[in-house]
Amino acid sequence: MSRNKRWRRPAAVAAAVLTGLAIGGGTASAAPGPGSDGAGDGYYPQDGNGGYDVADYNLTVGYDPATHQLDGVQVVTARAEQDLSSFNLDLSGLTVTSVKVNDLTAKFTRTGEHELVITPARTLSRGQKFTAEIAYNGVPKAINDPLLGANGWQYAASGGAFAAGEPKSATTWYPVNDTPRDKATFHLAVTVPDEWGVIANGREEGTTKTEAGTTHRWAESTPVVPYMTTVAIDKWEFHRSQLADGTPVVDAFAPGTSATTKAAEARLPEVLDFLSSKFGPYPVDAAGGIFLAEPIGFSLETLSRPIYSGRAGNLQTIVHENAHQWYGDSVAVQSWKDVCLNECFASYATWLWSEYNENQNLDDRYRSQVAQASDQFWAGKLYDMGPGNEFTSVYSKGPLALHALRHQIGEAAFGKVLKTWPTLHRNGNATLPEFQNYASVVSGQNLQGFFDTWFYGNTKPSAQYLYPGSLTPRT
Structure with missing residues (x-):
């Protein structure tokens, strides 16, 4: 982020996830219990949750810019780290209509500011791979931060919307284990009226026409911290290119973006080459930038594709946010x-x-x-x-x-x-x-x-x- 003025080591995480995916079940222990309703960070103890490790989020969203209505279905693929009688996800506002765990209807309740408590029909065993499918809807609202202003789902003057914020953002638009300690891959399909464009993290996976409009699919295969996920909906001007090694670059410029900002972003390959000379090979699967019209109080290192305040599309900010792809994104904070x-x-x-x-x-x-x-x-x-x-x-x-x-x-x-x-x-x-x-x-x-x-x-x-x-x- 730039302002305008583990539980385990990576190899161990990978091994644990792969083990969970392979065995599909686990070792029973004496007394199943609920996962913790916080990840244990001393500053934000209720953010995130314990008892499981997420491998992937597969999110399907329909969004109507005219009414701001969002309808979503989130499929979380995870592995239980203890025998679980129940577990929590984080979701701010929005209305949950149904939950399934391993395709069986599950009970759920809401507590606190953002806790979604899920009780599966069958206890989850330690080491067991499971899926949780959550259907929800509503009009997303941002979280107000006294220092940085609005965080999370925000609305553009054009009628579009975007998600950006730190340390909280993702909970305003989808159910998530909202802690830097639980990275996961991220798949997103967003349906909007045909005249609107969509950009998000990772690589484009195509579009399809539906009765509701156009569905835009994006996939982030680099494990990502929740607050580094984003989606932005506007009438974008897209620029597509590649780095020398074939890494796809997608830039999205909001209507009215200056030629100076576009020229600065055109130097992104040079910037990434320079940063690679200092920090090692580029560690992400895609690149680019999202350039807002809104003069929000920060720019943010959303993974693979930073999101820029409308008053910060300059070369120094582009260097700063892309340096985060190494320091902050690929290597995230423990606390x-x-x-x-x-x-x-x-x-x-x-x-x-x-x-x-x-x-x-x-x-x-x-x-x-x-x-x-x-x-x-x-x-x-x-x-x-x-x-x-x-x-x-x-x-x-x-x-x-x-x-x-x-x-x-x-x-x-x-x-x-x-x-x-x-x-x-x-x-x-x-x-x-x-x-x-x-x-x-x-x-x-x-x-x-x-x-x-x-x-x-x-x-x-x-x-x-x-x-x-x-x-x-x-x-």
């Missing part, structure tokens, strides 16, 4: 207190782009910003900053911390860390302390003091860590 792994790195990517593309001296940029920094600036934390404070200092203090780290461990070690970390944790989750440990191993340095002052602390670093290596201030 929201780790959000520096997303935003510090995407923000520093714009520094690296300026160094590469504009020959900017980053040491001078660093010294200038340090000289201007206030006590309030240094008080901002980059780790465990508290709920509601995630999207603040990570954009400003974060790049400084990474540039200081670059000088602390040296160019070779820093470059190796940047490039190999996303591959090490691809399609998984990670924590900032894990990144610290990895940087220490690669550099051969004990970095505890550095991370204590820059990432875990809330005061100005001492000269030892503020000006490491050749960053010593010029006199």
Whole structure:
């Protein structure tokens, strides 16, 4: 995200999912019980759920722009991680009309702000693959965030709609396990009147005409965190192309998008080539961008296809959001207190782009910003900053911390860390302390003091860590 101003390691996750899909059943234990109604994040304890691991969402939606009515059927394919008497999904508002689990009618209730509690006709055994089919409808409403404004399903002045928001978004338009810790593939079929276009994550899978209009199908085969899913409905101008390796690129521009914005997005292949040189091979199955007319309060790294505020279609924002495809999307946070792994790195990517593309001296940029920094600036934390404070200092203090780290461990070690970390944790989750440990191993340095002052602390670093290596201030 850029603002306008695991339970297991990836290989273990893959093994667990494949095991569940293969055996189709599980090992019985003593007492079946309900899955937890939260995923355990300290900042948002009721978001997400426990007791199961989702492999795929297969969502079918009909949407009428004239009435804002949405009718959906969600099919969740998952594996039970315990013997389940019941389990929860997250859904904000909207009306559930029926639920089936493994094709059998299931009971359901609604509790709290967004809990959908499902009781299958038959207990689910640990390790068992299951499907949950939820039919629902209504007029979606956004969630208001005091810092970022509307999150989730939002309406365009043109009469269209789009879904974007962080840390919450998906629950406003489909039932989901709303936690970064449960990635899944995502299939979407959206039917709208013929004059409307649809864009979403992943690859286009074609369109078909129906009595209700045109059905547009999209498929995201890269496992995705729920808030990074999106759909956008408008009278788009589509630009389609390919990267050099054949990766499909789809850009969608809302009516009235400026020529300057289109020219900036035309440089996406160059941007991705540059980011790949720093972060390793592009880790997603598609690319592109969604350029809104609405001047919402943020742009967002929706997987494979970032969504841009109507006032942010510029090259620096394009670099930032696409850097997230490595740092934030492919490698997602384990908990929201780790959000520096997303935003510090995407923000520093714009520094690296300026160094590469504009020959900017980053040491001078660093010294200038340090000289201007206030006590309030240094008080901002980059780790465990508290709920509601995630999207603040990570954009400003974060790049400084990474540039200081670059000088602390040296160019070779820093470059190796940047490039190999996303591959090490691809399609998984990670924590900032894990990144610290990895940087220490690669550099051969004990970095505890550095991370204590820059990432875990809330005061100005001492000269030892503020000006490491050749960053010593010029006199």
